Amino acid sequence: MNVRTPSEEHLISLVGDAVAAPSMHNAQPWRFRYVRQTRTFELYADFDRAMPYSDPRARGLHIGCGAALLNLRVAAAHDGRHAETRLLPRPEDPALLATVRLTGPGGDDSDLAPLHPAITERHSSRFPFEEKRIPDGLRGALVETARREGAALAFPAPWHLQHVLDLVREAEARGLTDRASERELAEWTRTDAPSVNCSDDGVPDYAFGPVRSGGRAPLRDFAGTRRVAGRDTAVFEAAPQIACLSTTHDRPEDWLRAGQAMERVLLLATAEGLVGSLATQPLERPDLRWLLRDPVTGAGHPQMLLRLGYGPKGPRTPRRPVSDVLEVRP
CATH class of the missing domain: 3.40.109.10 (NADH Oxidase)
Incomplete structure (x- = not known):
């Protein structure tokens, strides 16, 4: 040919x-x-x-x-x-x-x-989402999409979701007093970004989203302990819709499969009118990452937490x- x-x-x-x-x-x-x-x-x-x-x-x-x-x-x-x-x-x-x-x-x-x-439509949204449940049919399609890339996607039951959110909060609390983590975050964030063209990597402050003043959405505050002038506050969703992506093994090839599955899920979600953001805080702590495993089966290696829902699109970040x-x- x-x-x-x-x-x-x-x-x-x-x-x-x-x-x-x-x-x-x-x-x-x-x-x-x-x-x-x-x-x-x-x-x-x-x-x-x-x-x-x-x-x-x-x-x-x-x-x-x-x-x-x-x-x-x-x-x-x-x-x-x-x-x-x-x-x-x-x-x-x-x-x-x-x-x-x-x-x-x-x-x-x-x-x-x-x-x-x-x-080109997919952007991480760090804004409040609506309290509107993702239909079961679409949830099933997202699960199947991850499976086709060799990963498992699961929406935790309410009792397990609370456990996941507790682990995110624990990771956030540790990060506030972790100077090494704070230095690394500061290296890859921009708190003085006057426009979308001021840099070609990292997370600029216009993409941080508002400061959470209520709600349970698992969000990383990219400002860390720094103050960002003019930043709004907002109440986020009380019942965030979180999906946990995992793989059977935990080798480099599994991480690559997880990345492909994650993006395929996010693209399908975007095509279906959803927005999303990623929560990696507990995954960066080995002891907390272990606790994210399915409490019923104890199987799988958690690779990513996805927050999905209906809401405003996030801004483009530099490339x-x-x-x-x-x-x-x-």
Whole structure:
């Protein structure tokens, strides 16, 4: 089969979609290389953008890169190509996280194409959501979407949800007195961002959302102990809708699968009119992360908490130029 070779502009477009993915503190810890001879993208971890205190095993880094990988697959499917994907293809090179070889039409990813418009619409929303329950049918579709990427998504029952929210609050309380965590947070947040174009990574203060003055939504306050002039306060939802994403094992390949599942869930949620944000605070504490496991079965390794619902979209956060993260080789 004759497969057309992507132009330079086309490669930039594909990677532009990939890097719209969420990542911990919007660090964007990825690099892409495209090899024209084999029509293959190589996805590398950028360990210079790791967070050694909050993410010492680089689990969160892998999840962010997995989300970017899913976006690349969606973009390829939208373009009518199959993305032949391999995770960790060279064990001797842990920075090489995946390869994506572009082939002809068809393949298992063809059902990803309808999610393409959601890539640019998905933004983390740190605003109050409505007290409106997500329909059971949509919940089931989100669960199935995660399963197709090798992960499990569960909406905790009310008694388990309270336990999850207690663990989030415990993690938040620890963070307020943890100087190392505060320094790392300050490195990746901007409290003096005058416009959306003032930086190309991190979380600027216009995306912090209001200060929570009530409600139980699990939100990280990106301001930490710093004051942000003019920041509003708001009452958040009393009954937040939280979904826990987990995997059977806890290896780098599982983290990459979790990242792909997370982004696929978020894209479907966006396409269905939902907004979402991520809660990682208890996942950054090994003892609290262990306690997030399903209390009935004790199975699975929690990888991410998703807050989903109906509400205002969050603002766009900055992205590094594609030219900074893409290398093209013959």
